[in-house]
Amino acid sequence: MNLLAWLRPHAPELGANLRQRMAALPAPAPLGVCSLREQRWVVLDLETSGLNLNRDQVLSIGAVAIEDGAINLGQPFERTLHRPEQKTNASVLIHGLGPSALAAGCDPAEALLDLMAFIGDSPVLAFHAPFDQRMLTRALKDSLGLRLQHDFIDVAELAPLLNPDTVLREAGLDDWIARFGLQVQARHHAVADAQVTAELALILFSQARRQQLDSPLQLAQRLKQWRRRKAQGHGL
């Protein structure tokens, strides 16, 4: 037994069924050199009780798959999580998930497992991805004792990278929605946000292809360079 084991919170107790399903989850595939169209992507949006990465909770999950370069309208993923302990706070004004909706939600462990099954081995796209990535990491650890290893690509970085001529400072999702004239059904509804982020991603992939960036790996590498250059720019 590891000496430091006592420092960790003990792993959640899971039923045999959940353990079995967890074991069956595929390992994430590394970003490869297939074309952007061939790569299956999952666009994720989480609604949370707030913006504190250590304290706030995932309340609902919306996800949309991009397969063969298109969004399947009939197969989005959505779960509202059962959070009886969640007190109503100001965030309800944003996501609109009241206590009754949360009480009617499903077991977080099951919901998260369903999500991981939906994601499969695909890389994940999200707007402000680091936030979703960290919230999800913590939720997976708490509810399932599972380590999130998937690659996340941030659409909020991809958009300015591919549109250097568009000057939008600290642009949010709404700015890019407006920039490309997209229509969104209901902002801050997890699936609707995932859907519009996915539409944005389709436009960005098309731009990437024209800039000779036609694989997930190339895209990730270019993002890394871009980040580095941006950091240097800030340093000066």
Add this chain to the structure above:
Amino acid sequence: MSKKDAYTQAGRTAVLQNIQGTLQFLQRFPPFNQMEQGHLAYLVEQCQLRFYAAGESIIKPADGPVEHFYIVKQGRVIGERQHVTRPGTETTFEIAGGECFPLAALLGERATRTEHLAGEDTFCLQLNKAAFIRVFSMSDVFRDFALRGVSSLLDQVNQQVRQRAVETLGTQYSLNTPLGELALRHPVVCSPATPLREAVAVMHEQQVGSIVIVDELRAPLGIFTLRDLRQVVADPGAELTAPVERYMTARPFHLSPQASAFDAAMAMTERHIAHVCLVDNGRLCGVISERDLFSLQRVDLVHLARTIRHAPRLDNLVALRGEIGQLVERMLAHGASSTQITQIITLLNDHTVCRVIELAIAERGDPGVPFSWLCFGSEGRREQTLHTDQDNGILFEAQNSAEAETIRARLLPLAQYINHNLAQCGFTLCKGNVMAGNPELCLSRSEWARRFAGFVREASPENLLGSSIYFDLRVVWGDEQGCEQLRRGLLEQVADNRIFQRMLADNALRQRPPVGRLREFVLTRQGDDKAATLDLKVQGLTPFVDGARLLALAHGIGACNTLERLRELVAKGVIDALDGAAYEEAYHFIQQTRMQQHQRQTRDNLPYSNRVDPDSLNHLDRRILRESLRQAQRLQASLAQRYQL
């Protein structure tokens, strides 16, 4: 509800919420705004959303048979076709948000003939073929829309698709259709011993007007109809428990399923019955009702034609004119095509003209010389609408000019009398005096030939105008031989005279179809009109009529009807088959719009006008009109190129 069901349910709700936006978007456009919510939701759920950057190809002919149906969600799609005769492409249509493609190729199970490109950054909903077929079979609204061929116009639909559309819509069948094809539902039958009440209950349940009483071998013994039921109800001694056999009409009239709709219609009018049994090898296989024969309008037609042909006096003919108007109105209301209607009007007008001539001869005495009654212009082309001018003349044979003078002197009084009588029947006297009673239009064959030769030789403005009237000629009454000889001579002269052809082409380009470079109509305001309008006849139909006439004359085609001319031009390879079909459909649609407008004007007691405000049309019609006018533009462009104008 089990947990699994609950999740499935939650999943469904999520899907519904997610597609809600797309649903609401589609519900702003036909046919989606008329589809049942469930069908539309199914359609959207099966869709994929795809993005195409400006200039990106969406589908092209080389992709092979079309596998998807597309709806433009955002942006604009343009169709580009390779020129047949020279390198390069032309934009043949534009598809905007809420519109779909490529219906004709999808229904025809073939590749698209036009490359579809994103005109700007565009999102399309993409539905796979299996799901398309499913929606097509579920939703009547969607099916009608797809078959009506909105896009078929854009995509130059093949005849086959249109044929199928006709069958599905069920409104336009010919009187030659075998009855077996019309009797679609199973006949409702019972045995002779069935109590009357029970038999009537079955009729009520099945919503039919008749029940056939059959023996064990399904041979019809009798028929019981709503009319028989009326008698039963009126009869105080009738018993509802008695066997139906007591009240049925025994030995019902029957026809074979191979007999035509016309046979059934005739039998019904002669025998005053409303139902005809269809019997094959002694067994009942169907029942045709009066209603199946589509409101009897075709019966009206047959009847009307016969009444006109046998009218004893001019007064009767004058009275019958009103009935022609009503018939046309009914046919339009039932969605008959403009071509059918113009043909029927022409047919009935021909009957009227013939009868007027016969009555005039009977009244004034036979002039003793054979002559043919000619008609020109729209009547010559068989494209008449209800209100029509007289454009006519007389052709006779004479040895020399002296004989011609004598014959003319004998025929003119009769001709003038006929003109006068036709005017009474509603054929307005021609303002330009293009009438048989005019000595200049009562000519021998050689005089006509000389006159026509003059038109071709010296292309003065009057002669060009004349050629556009007189060269669409045919015989309404009398021998047709002389006219055909005249036509052959004319065709030879035109074929040899490139200068004349060029003048005609120049003339045919004078009226420009009122569409701009991109999307809008080019409208003009007339006097103090509130709305800007365009002229359906002069700006819409005339380019097709003039173009088809020129090409037909130049290529030795004797037909006068614009659509027939186009078809023969296609058969001769003068114009491309796709172009021909597109012109035909466009012409057809403009004519239809014009007739519907006339019908509205009659109803509202307004004077006839060919001017239409495109904003008064619905979304769909406006769009088709725009594409139709663009086809006229293309025809003109091809003439300009052919004659280097």
